[in-house]
Amino acid sequence: MSLKVYNSLSRQKEIFTPINAPYVGMYVCGPTVSGESHLGHARPFITFDVIYRYLIHLGYKVRYVRNITDAGHFEEEGREAEDKISSKAILEKLEPMELVQKYSNLYHWAMSRFNNLQPSIEPTATGHIVEQIEMIKKIIADGYAYEANGSVYFDVAKYNTDFSKQGKPYGMLSGRNLEDQLDTTRDLDNQDEKRDKNDFALWKSAPPEHIMRWQSPWGEGFPGWHIECSAMSSKYLGEEFDIHGGGMDLQFPHHECEIAQSTVCNHKTPARYWLHNNMITIQGRKMGKSYNNVIKLTELFSGSHPILEQAYSPMTIRFFILQSHYRGTLDFSNEALQASEKALKRLWEAYEWFNKQIIDEKTSASDQALDEKVQKLIAEFDEFMDDDFSTAKVIANIFELSSVINSIKDKHLSSNAISGKTQQLLQQQLKVYLENIFGLITERGSDNGQLDGILQLLITMRKEAKSRKDFMTSDKIRNELAALGVQLKDEKDGATSYSIN
Helix, strand or coil: CCCCECCCCCEEECCCCCEEEEEEEEEEEECCCCCCEEEEHHHHHHHHHHHHHHHHHCCCEEEECCEECCCCCCCCCCCCCCCCHHHHHHHHCCCCCCCCCHHHHHHHHHHHCCHHHCCCEEEEEHHHHHHHHHHHHHHHHHHEEEEEEEEECCCCHHHHHHHHHHHHHHHHCCCCHHHHHHHCCCCCCHHHCCCCCCCCCEEEECCCCCCCCCCCCCCCEEEEECCHHHHHHHHHHCCCCEEEEEHHHHHHHHHHHHHHHHHHHHHHCEEEEEEEEEEEEEECCEEHHHHCCCEEEHHHHHHCCCCCCCCCCCHHHHHHHHCCCCCEEEEECHHHHHHHHHHHHHHHHHHHHHHCCCCCCCCCCHHHHHHHHHHHHHHHHHHHEEEEHHHHHHHHHHHHHHHHHHHHHHCCCCCCCCHHHHHHHHHHHHHHHHHCCCCCCCCCCCCCHHHHHHHHHHHHHHHHHCCCCCHHHHHHHHHHHCCEEEEEEEECCEEEEEEEC
């Protein structure tokens, strides 16, 4: 069975045919490092990590490019115009690039705890200002952008008129049309500079108070949100590449604008397959500051958010995400996470026990029907993954197989109920899927005496700081430990305990 993927561009499943097999180019929109990553960010990065791993499993040589947005990130459509990096840097009293480094480090730490593989290339927006300027110059030269007061805007109406004739209208990815969009575009700063409300910024003139700014042919300014991904994807993957991924919330306007920009510059739709994961909701509600339900990853690992009943380990979160299809809805609740935690523990115990068994391949099956059933469940691993990465169905099969393993472990079934050959295949495929493709690893608390000694020393230093009313140092020790997955709890008797997640 060939790999089939759901292409958001065609709105149907298609057989995956790389442009230049066995090489595959995949671009995934990365984080804006103006703050901590939250639970909503976990889903796309875990989803595309598994897709990356599965493509490698199939024998493809994958160049996985995932960017870091560390420039102005001027947001327009549907939100207030804002330079996230500059505004947050002022709030935290840090230099912009100091802020970027802080949150980049925290993001990479979280990705390593999720056991995500590193991308092949991780370009930054600030490292590719020249490429963005050159792309903008080309779009202007071709007549699809215009300068206004030091800013440059993409002419959506002209693009739509010309490229609709070629079957590439603006809105081809999201299914929107310009008439509908006119009623939903908010009035924002400098809207009067635009010829049309639908036009989006390629370059913004920097006001005097704007910290991050670069020289350009149009004056000092900073790049728009959408141009950076077009510039970096084409630089590292070519004018046309295989897969562009990201969250469903990026379909419009971000990916729609990418398509328009790149099509003007290269006369091609940049990616052949557009893959989008669905969003995570919190107890049926969309994540949002007004609901106080935006859970940062450090809060998730430490259990410090008011919504959380306990801390949840990175592998519990990873397993929870993989139990649903990436395009399906996924609702977060304490009950759901606790169920995933217990299920993963049971599954992993069965897997580790079975993995230690020495199996004689020549052993014949005493239960032929069970042997055939086990073989069928194993064979379906690849079938399900080839059907648009159906991780949930694979996990359902693994649970069935773990029941067989536990029956052998508890001696409800004899060790030769299934043949030695089938047992060896099961050992091999469980390792391939659980560890190599799904990226799950063992998580155990440390009982290392040296670690306990270090933590007790930090707890003592924190108490001394509090007694001196040096609350800045006290809070810093607590917050830094929480970021590392160590949660401190002040007891009523004045003692402090800790837990490692």
